[in-house]
Amino acid sequence: MKTRLIVATSLVALASTGSALAHATFANGPVAVGAYVAATLQVPHGCDGKATNEVRIKLPEGFISAKPMVKPGWEIEVIKGDYQNSYDNHGKAVTSGPVEIRFKNGDLPDDFYDTFTVYGKVAAGDPATGLAFPTVQLCGADDKVSWEEIAAPGQNPHDLKGPAPVLQLVAAEGDEHAGHGTHAGHGDQPAAADAHAGHGGHDAHAGHGDHMAATNPGGFEAVTVGDLELTAGFTKAMLPGQPVGGGFVTITNRGASDDRLVSATSDRAGEVQLHEMAMQGDVMKMRQLPDGIPVPAGQTVELVPGGLHLMFFKVAEPFQEGQSVKVTLTFEKAGNVDVVLPVGPAKAN
Ligand SMILES: [Cu+2]
Numbered sequence: 001m002k003t004r005l006i007v008a009t010s011l012v013a014l015a016s017t018g019s020a021l022a023h024a025t026f027a028n029g030p031v032a033v034g035a036y037v038a039a040t041l042q043v044p045h046g047c048d049g050k051a052t053n054e055v056r057i058k059l060p061e062g063f064i065s066a067k068p069m070v071k072p073g074w075e076i077e078v079i080k081g082d083y084q085n086s087y088d089n090h091g092k093a094v095t096s097g098p099v100e101i102r103f104k105n106g107d108l109p110d111d112f113y114d115t116f117t118v119y120g121k122v123a124a125g126d127p128a129t130g131l132a133f134p135t136v137q138l139c140g141a142d143d144k145v146s147w148e149e150i151a152a153p154g155q156n157p158h159d160l161k162g163p164a165p166v167l168q169l170v171a172a173e174g175d176e177h178a179g180h181g182t183h184a185g186h187g188d189q190p191a192a193a194d195a196h197a198g199h200g201g202h203d204a205h206a207g208h209g210d211h212m213a214a215t216n217p218g219g220f221e222a223v224t225v226g227d228l229e230l231t232a233g234f235t236k237a238m239l240p241g242q243p244v245g246g247g248f249v250t251i252t253n254r255g256a257s258d259d260r261l262v263s264a265t266s267d268r269a270g271e272v273q274l275h276e277m278a279m280q281g282d283v284m285k286m287r288q289l290p291d292g293i294p295v296p297a298g299q300t301v302e303l304v305p306g307g308l309h310l311m312f313f314k315v316a317e318p319f320q321e322g323q324s325v326k327v328t329l330t331f332e333k334a335g336n337v338d339v340v341l342p343v344g345p346a347k348a349n
Contacts, residue, residue: 227255
């Protein structure tokens with residue numbers, strides 16, 4: 001075990017030494033999930049001969065309460081916004097804060113190296129992927145260098161042309177949730193490496209406790225529409241201040257043609273996404289399924305805790321046990337189907 005750890009560490013060290021020659025990278029070693037860190041971004045050069053005047057650093061979901069370190073010669077702009085999830089910070093729910101830091105009107109000549117530091121808390125993050133901070137260097141009005149690409153699952157970050165700087169993470173020690181992020185809901189939005197970049201993918205997985213386990217309270221009224229039969233639907237109660245949660249239903253396709261669950265909506269949630277959780281090596285990962293969930297002819301697809309699921313985001317009033325939540329599922333062929341999900345207990349029995 002110890003040997004493996006040492007090998008892994010030296011590989012990381014090698015990798016960052018190599019990439020530091022060209023790419024924007026963090027000077028930091030691995031940071032424990034839950035810890036505060038002064039994340040120091042190293043910017044090794046300008047834009048092809050031109051000096052860099054502005055460095056824009058997007059802060060990933062899970063990196064909260066950020067403060068830029070003052071930097072003589074540079075103006076600093078802090079852009080604030082809502083986090084996708086709510087984070088517990090010393091008993092207080094944190095739902096918004098800085099989401100981007102811009103160091104502006106400075107001068108970093110192409111032949112020089114400089115660092116830009118942002119202090120903050122890693123409230124959630126996946127040690128398997130680290131936290132990516134998409135960064136852009138602007139050089140005058142027309143030139144820029146982008147470090148915004150994020151490796152897709154299984155992709156080698158070194159294959160990317162403009163990889164986003166990644167803050168390496170380790171699981172919080174002694175934390176029973178280690179490896180599953182915090183209990184802060186889905187603190188897991190490293191930007192997607194696909195078309196949804198900028199709006200965040202779903203690779204890591206804080207808050208999986210959420211819907212790794214859940215108890216079906218029963219009482220779901222089965223719905224049949226065309227060839228599809230929907231059974232075993234339910235969701236679970238959310239804790240105060242927790243704006244996300246999972247939803248589950250079993251879909252049987254009795255027809256001869258394939259169908260597909262393409263989207264879902266609910267009055268109770270600002271957004272409903274289709275997700276999957278799956279083991280990747282030793283780590284349970286969650287990701288959004290932008291292409292929906294196929295329901296092949298003659299087959300049954302189960303959305304269940306720990307597997308495929310609906311993910312409710314931006315829930316203004318947390319679901320309470322005993323309530324029911326109306327959800328409209330949209331299928332490619334069967335069209336819109338309304339289901340009413342009974343709300344089970346917050347904790348699995
Ligand atoms: Cu999810």
